[in-house]
Amino acid sequence: MLKSFGRITKYLKTLGKFIGPGFMIAVGYLDPGNWATDMEGGSSFGYRLLFIILVSNIIAVFLQNLTIRLGTVTGLDLASASRKFFPKWLNLFLYVLAEIAIIATDIAEVIGSAIALNLLFPSLPLPAGVAITAVDVFIILLFYNEDVEDDENSTSGRMVRIFEIFVMMLVAAVGICFIIELAYSDIVAVDVFKGFLPTREIFTEPEVLYVAIGIIGATVMPHNLYLHSFIVQSRCREWKISRPKVSKRGEQWIVKSNQFDLQPNKPVQQNMTPLEMIMSHTSIPVDSSGQVNFESVRKYLDRSLKKNLHYGFMDLLVALTFAFFVNCSILIVASANFYYTSGGQGQQQIQDLFSAHALLLQYLGPPAAVTFALALLCAGQSSTLTATLAGQVIMSGFLGMTTRPWIRRIVTRLIAITPAMVAACVAGRSGLSNMLVASQVALSIQLPFAVVPLVYLTSRRSTMKLDLVVEGKEVDSIPLVTEQAKMSLIDRLVSRLRFSRSKSDWTRFPQFSKLNKRAVKDFFVQSSGQGEEEEERPSSDSSIEEKPNNRLTIDALPEPLVYANGKVTKVISVLVALLLIGLNGYLVVSLFMQI
Structure with missing residues (x-):
C-alpha cells in the first residue's frame, strides 16, 4: 500500500513539472467564439449538442497530441517544420492563411474581452474596451522568453513558468465562474447525460447540423496546432542539450563531449547510468576500446523522449478535460435557462453575448450575470495572451524572422486590434457580434490548411527523427x-x-x-x-588540434531515432483531416449561400 502511494506521489510530482503547456492550449478552447456557438446551441437545441462537444474534444486531443510529437521529436514547431520541408511557394501560401487565422483568432479574443468589460462597466465605451485589451501584450513581453536553446538561463525558465501559472489561474477562474453558474441553474442530470449520446436530429436537421459544425470549428483552433508544437520544446531542453556535439572535418566527424574538455580514453564506469554518462562533464560515453558508445546515448534519448511524450500527453489530457467541462457548462447553462424554460421549450434564443448576459440577469439575477461577465473577461484575456504568442510563433517559423520578439508581438497585436476598433467605433454592438461570427468562419476556412500539413509531417520518417548528435561549427x-x-x-x-x-x-x-x-x-x-x-x-582550436586525445573521430553519423506515426495513427489522422475538411467546407458553403 505504501509502495503504491509512493509511486503515485512520484508520478504526480513528475507530472507537475510538465503541467503548463496543455493549459496554455486549453484557453484556445474557451475563447469567445466557443462561447457564442455553445450558447446558441444550448438555447436553440437543448442538451443534444453535448455529443458534438465530446467528439470535438476527442478530435482536439488527437490533433494536439500530434503537435506534441512533432515538437518533441524534431525540435521544430509546425510553422518552422513547414518552412524546412515544404517548397517556398507552399510555405508562403500556408503562412498567409495562418496569418489570417491568427488575426481572426485575436479579433475574437479582443472582442470577447471588450464585451466583458462593457458588461461589467456599462459606462465604458466599446472602443475603450478594445484598447484596454492591448495591455496584455506587455504581460507577455514581461514574462515570456521563448529561447528554448538557452540552457543556462534559469531566470528565463522561471519567468516562463510564472507566465504559465498566470494563464492557468485565468483558466481556473473561468471554471470556478461556471461552477457558480451551474449552481444557479435548474439542471436535470438525466437529460444532461442523454445529451452525450448521438441523436438522429444532429445529422438530419440542417439547423442542428449547422450549429454542430460551428461548435467543431470553434473548438479545434488552428493557432493551437502551431503554438503547442512550440511550447512543448521547453520541456525537452535538459536531455537534448546533453547529446554529443560533432563538427565536420574533411571526411570525418569530430566528436566533442562538452565545450571545455574531452577524455575519450577514460573507460565507462559500470555503475554509471546513461543519464550520468551523458550529463557528466568529464567525457561522453565510450566503450573499453575507446570508441564512442552511441548505444548508451540511443537508450537514454529513447527513454527521455518517451517520457516527454507520455507526460506531455497527460498534461494535454488534464487541460483539455478541464476545457471540456467548461464548454459543456456553457451549453448546459444556456439549455437550462433559455431552452428548458417554465413557459415551454425554445422560448429564448441567444443572438449574441450581450443578449446572453441580459437573459441571465433577467432569469438568475445580478450575481449570475456578473459571474458570466467575469468568466468571459478571464477567458478573453487568457486567450489573447496565447493568441499573441501564437502569432509570433507563426511569423517566426514561416518567415524565419530574427527580429526581437517584442517587435513581432506588438505588430501582431496592432494588426488584430485595428479591425476590432473600427467595428466598435462604426457599428457598435452589432458590429462586434458580426465580426465575431466572421472570425469563426475565417478559422474554419484555415483549419484544413493546418491539419493536413501536421498529419503529413508527423507521418514522414524523414521528418520525425531525433539525431543522436548535434551538428555544429568548430567555435570556442x-x-x-x-x-x-x-x-x-x-x-x-x-x-x-x-x-x-x-x-x-x-x-x-x-x-x-x-x-x-x-x-x-x-x-x-x-x-x-x-x-x-x-x-x-x-x-584554442589550434592548440586542440595538436592534442589528438582531446577529440574522437567517427566516419559516419549514427542512425537517428525515428518516431513517425504508425499505420493506425496514419489512418485515423487521414480520416480526421477529411472529416474536418468536409464539415468546414459545408459550413463555409452554407454561410455564403445565406449571404
Missing part, C-alpha cells in the same frame, strides 16, 4: 572579442552576467572548476581590452 564556447565588439552595451552586459552566473554551476565539477574560472576571467579581459596575458590560457 567563449564569444570572441570581435563578436563582443558587435554587441550592444546591453547585450554585452547580459552576456557577461550569464557567464558570471553559470560560473557558480561549475563548482559541481571540480575537475573543470579551475579551467572554467580562468576561461571566464580571460573572457572579461578580452571584452574590456585590459589586463595582461597569463602563461596558461584555455585551449
Whole structure:
C-alpha cells in the first residue's frame, strides 16, 4: 500500500513539472467564439449538442497530441517544420492563411474581452474596451522568453513558468465562474447525460447540423496546432542539450563531449547510468576500446523522449478535460435557462453575448450575470495572451524572422486590434457580434490548411527523427572579442552576467572548476581590452588540434531515432483531416449561400 502511494506521489510530482503547456492550449478552447456557438446551441437545441462537444474534444486531443510529437521529436514547431520541408511557394501560401487565422483568432479574443468589460462597466465605451485589451501584450513581453536553446538561463525558465501559472489561474477562474453558474441553474442530470449520446436530429436537421459544425470549428483552433508544437520544446531542453556535439572535418566527424574538455580514453564506469554518462562533464560515453558508445546515448534519448511524450500527453489530457467541462457548462447553462424554460421549450434564443448576459440577469439575477461577465473577461484575456504568442510563433517559423520578439508581438497585436476598433467605433454592438461570427468562419476556412500539413509531417520518417548528435561549427564556447565588439552595451552586459552566473554551476565539477574560472576571467579581459596575458590560457582550436586525445573521430553519423506515426495513427489522422475538411467546407458553403 505504501509502495503504491509512493509511486503515485512520484508520478504526480513528475507530472507537475510538465503541467503548463496543455493549459496554455486549453484557453484556445474557451475563447469567445466557443462561447457564442455553445450558447446558441444550448438555447436553440437543448442538451443534444453535448455529443458534438465530446467528439470535438476527442478530435482536439488527437490533433494536439500530434503537435506534441512533432515538437518533441524534431525540435521544430509546425510553422518552422513547414518552412524546412515544404517548397517556398507552399510555405508562403500556408503562412498567409495562418496569418489570417491568427488575426481572426485575436479579433475574437479582443472582442470577447471588450464585451466583458462593457458588461461589467456599462459606462465604458466599446472602443475603450478594445484598447484596454492591448495591455496584455506587455504581460507577455514581461514574462515570456521563448529561447528554448538557452540552457543556462534559469531566470528565463522561471519567468516562463510564472507566465504559465498566470494563464492557468485565468483558466481556473473561468471554471470556478461556471461552477457558480451551474449552481444557479435548474439542471436535470438525466437529460444532461442523454445529451452525450448521438441523436438522429444532429445529422438530419440542417439547423442542428449547422450549429454542430460551428461548435467543431470553434473548438479545434488552428493557432493551437502551431503554438503547442512550440511550447512543448521547453520541456525537452535538459536531455537534448546533453547529446554529443560533432563538427565536420574533411571526411570525418569530430566528436566533442562538452565545450571545455574531452577524455575519450577514460573507460565507462559500470555503475554509471546513461543519464550520468551523458550529463557528466568529464567525457561522453565510450566503450573499453575507446570508441564512442552511441548505444548508451540511443537508450537514454529513447527513454527521455518517451517520457516527454507520455507526460506531455497527460498534461494535454488534464487541460483539455478541464476545457471540456467548461464548454459543456456553457451549453448546459444556456439549455437550462433559455431552452428548458417554465413557459415551454425554445422560448429564448441567444443572438449574441450581450443578449446572453441580459437573459441571465433577467432569469438568475445580478450575481449570475456578473459571474458570466467575469468568466468571459478571464477567458478573453487568457486567450489573447496565447493568441499573441501564437502569432509570433507563426511569423517566426514561416518567415524565419530574427527580429526581437517584442517587435513581432506588438505588430501582431496592432494588426488584430485595428479591425476590432473600427467595428466598435462604426457599428457598435452589432458590429462586434458580426465580426465575431466572421472570425469563426475565417478559422474554419484555415483549419484544413493546418491539419493536413501536421498529419503529413508527423507521418514522414524523414521528418520525425531525433539525431543522436548535434551538428555544429568548430567555435570556442567563449564569444570572441570581435563578436563582443558587435554587441550592444546591453547585450554585452547580459552576456557577461550569464557567464558570471553559470560560473557558480561549475563548482559541481571540480575537475573543470579551475579551467572554467580562468576561461571566464580571460573572457572579461578580452571584452574590456585590459589586463595582461597569463602563461596558461584555455585551449584554442589550434592548440586542440595538436592534442589528438582531446577529440574522437567517427566516419559516419549514427542512425537517428525515428518516431513517425504508425499505420493506425496514419489512418485515423487521414480520416480526421477529411472529416474536418468536409464539415468546414459545408459550413463555409452554407454561410455564403445565406449571404
